[in-house]
Structures are given as structure tokens and as C-alpha cells.
Amino acid sequence: MKIKELPKTIYGKIKGFRLTRKVFSYPYILFLMFFVITPLVIVLVNAFLSDGQFTLNNFKDLATDGSSLKVLGTSIMVGIVTTLICLLLGYPVAYILSKWSSGSIIVILFILPMWVNFLIRTYALQTIFENVGITLGMGTVIFGMVYNFIPFMIMPLHTTISSIDKCYAEAAQDLGASPVTTFIKTTLPLSLPGIISGVTMVFIPTISAFAISQLLSNNSIILFGDSINLKFENKLYGVGSVMSLIMLALVLISNLFMNKINKGEAAKNLW
């Protein structure tokens, strides 16, 4: 009797595992743990490893290495300047397009060049500079960064500004505000979420950009992204990992900040 019941209980156990819909996510959860989390954990471990030993030397090396600190400083400077120029040039574009009925189609034209591989666009810029006779240097690097990343500024700004209710501006004008005051007191503050997404989406890619500054400065200006690559090329895995962690921390902090302000809208706007 008991032996006969055994298969039944096993069958019952298997049956207890119900093939509900959420089960379809389990393989992908494993996949994420293996191919997204594990590689980042390996970077974290490598940041604390030096000659197979657990140390903080890599952090010390980076903090005392003048050239790396200079790279970090230059990157932040280039990042800030690029972001400001993108904001100053991109805001009027987004603002004007939000008033046009064809704006949402024209904004596609601003995003389109982004799909052409950045190496091709950077090569085109480099060739133009050489033909016109502009020496490659800091100016050309910043021009290249603005050229590459301005669509990231225009996109979120356009989405935010065109979703602002026109009533606010009209009310301000009815109450006697001049066009400039109306803009400063209504449109500008209401577009703040777009400004913040735009700033993050330009600043982070700029400092982590790879190859752009090399090509547009004849290898004379190295930014953080290139520097990470160079460290790994020279087998300095420890210091390279520390730098990658710094980059990752920047990404996570800025995204947390951005999500707080516009509750995850920005990532959707990207597409």
C-alpha cells in the first residue's frame, strides 16, 4: 500500500510546482545574475586585488598618481563644458519645436544622425577640421562631444517642454508678465525634469566616451573612458577596475537622482 502511494506523493510534489506565468522569468533572472551581476562583481573584486592579495593599494595608487588625477580633472571639465554648450544650444531647439505642429517629426531628424556609427561621424569631423586647417586640440574635442551628444539633450527637453500645459504661460501673460518673465517664471521651472535628464544623459557619456577624444586631438587629450581602456591594455587590472567602479558609481548616483525627479520617464523617452 505504502509503496504504491510513493509515486503519487512524488507526482504531487512535482505538481505542487505550478507552471505559472512568472516562471518564464526565472531563466532570465539566472542569465542576469550570470552575465550582468557577476561581471560587475568581478570588477569589484579586481579593484581590491593586487598580486593575488586583498589590498587597498589600487585605490592608493590611483589617488597618488598625478596623471590619472589630471585625466579625471580634464574629463570633468570637458564634461561640464560640453553639457553647458549642449544645454544652451539644445534648449532653444526643443523650445521652438514644441511650438510647431510638425515638431515631433522634426525632432526625429535631430535624433537620426545618432544612428550613424560614431566612428564615421567623428572621422568626418576630423577630416573637416584638417581641411579647414583647425589644429586638433581641446576645442575640437569639445566640438566633437557636443556634436555627438546633443541629441541626448534635445530628446528629453522636447518631451518635457511639449507636455507642459500652455495654460500656465497664458495665465502669466494675462496677468501682465512680459514674454521673458513668463518664460523664466513658468516654462523654465516646469521643464526642470527635462533639463536634469538631458544634463545626465550628456555628462555621463561625455566623460566615459571612448575613442572620440583620441581621434579629435591626435591622442593628445585622454579622457576617463579612454584612460580605463589604456589601464586594461597595459594589464593594470586593479587600477582599471577602481576607475570602472568610480564610473559605475557616477552612473548609479545620477540615475537615482534622475529617477527621483521624473520617476523613470527618461529611460522611456530614449526610445
Add this chain to the structure above:
Amino acid sequence: MVKKIAEKGYIFLMLGLLYAPILMIIIYSFSNTNNFTFPEGFTFEAYVSLFTNAPKKLWDSLYNTIIIAVISSVLAALIGSISAVGIFYLKPRTRRLVENVNQLPIINSEIVMAVSFMLFFATLGFPQDRIWGFVRLILGHVTFCTPYVILSVMPRLMQMDPNIYEAALDLGCNPTKALFKVIIPYILPGVISGFAMAFTISLDDFIITQLTKGASTGIDTLSTYLYSSLRNASGLKPFWMPVFTIIILVVVTVVMFMNFRKAGKVHMKKGGK
């Protein structure tokens, strides 16, 4: 009136600046040089040399690019669509956690992703040969393409009426059958646009491919081959200009088509109401 003209002028100026370098490439692809001059006048020489005596490496890298993009985007679309369904029905807290991890490859800097893959494959001791090079690249590309598929499928799932699935179960489907007969057909538009996105991103990728391919696997995609040619002191050969032109035309056509089809649909929907 003046303000309107100024506004139009500004938009056209910005568009002009944005498109000038791209147009220059197209125009000077007929000059048989690697820069923006016309020493021999207008000529198809560069196009002829592309199809007659371009290095075999160019065609190999094109082949690799397409193979990797096709395999990774098909895998990403399959994994992404089934997983999106699973994630959608997780408990809210788990779902939010999984969705956040899924966002990581999208928000993370490409260079950090690339470095992490490189260390990962080095730690696991992946062999440095051709086949394993392809495996590395496809695994890498699937990892950063699948999140986009999931993001484009999720909105479809949110729009779906949960009763359709229940009805399928009541009418005698088991969950797997209901998934394939009801949910998958419903989310198909999301899967297709996710697939298109995955394919384009994989084709376009440079940084992750460059660092993940392994130092001595000998595999190059178009972008990594271009990068090594750019670093070569002798400069690009003239055949690259027609290559760029073809890439630009293909990309622009495909993206315009996708975007305007989407815009057209939204328009029709609005009109229907």
C-alpha cells in the same frame, strides 16, 4: 514675423550643422580620396575599387558584423519576449528589483560594461580562438540587447486585458499553450520593434565588441576593423568613403521608415477617435 523667421533659421542652422559632416562623406565618396577634396574631379573610382580590390578583411568583417547581429538579435527577441511575460507577473517587489537589474546594461557606461565582460571572460578562461570569439561576442551582444526587447514588450503587456489569458485557460489551454496562443501574438508588435532595435544596436556597437572580442581571436566587425584602420598611420584607403556612404544610406532609410511608420500609426489612432 521676424521672430518666426529667426526661429526657423535657428532650427535649419542646427540641422545643417548636424548633417554637414554626413553629407560631406556622401559627396566626397565620389572623389577617390580619403579626405574632403576633389583632386581628380567627380569619379566612381572609389566605388569600383570597393567592389574589385578591397581587402578580403573588409568583407570578412562585414560578414561577422551581420552574423553576430542576426544571431544576437534573434536570441534577444526570443529571450526578451518570454522573460518580459514572466517579469510582468512577478510579485511587485521582485518585479521592481528584476526591472532595475535589467536597466543596468542600458544605463551603464559602455566602457564599464565592456571592461566587466572582458574580465569575466578572462576569469572564466575562455579560449582565444575563432569559435570562442564568436561565443563571447554573441553572449555580450545578447546581454546588452535583451533589456531593450523587454522594455519595448512591457507596454504591450500593460495594455493587455488579463481576461483574455483567463479565457484561454477556462477553454482548456494549459499555461504554455495559452502563452503561445494568446500572450505572444498580442505582444508581437512590441517584440518586432524590440528585435529591430536589438539588431540596429548590435550592428552599431563598437566599444563592447572591441574589448570583448579577445586580443587574439582574430575576429573583427566593421566597426573594430574601421577603428584599427583609423589608428593606422597611413590613414584610410579611399574605398572606406563608399562604405560609409552605404552605411549612412541604409541606416537613414531604416530608421526613417521605422519612425515614420510609428508616427503614422499614432496619427491614424488619433484620427480614428
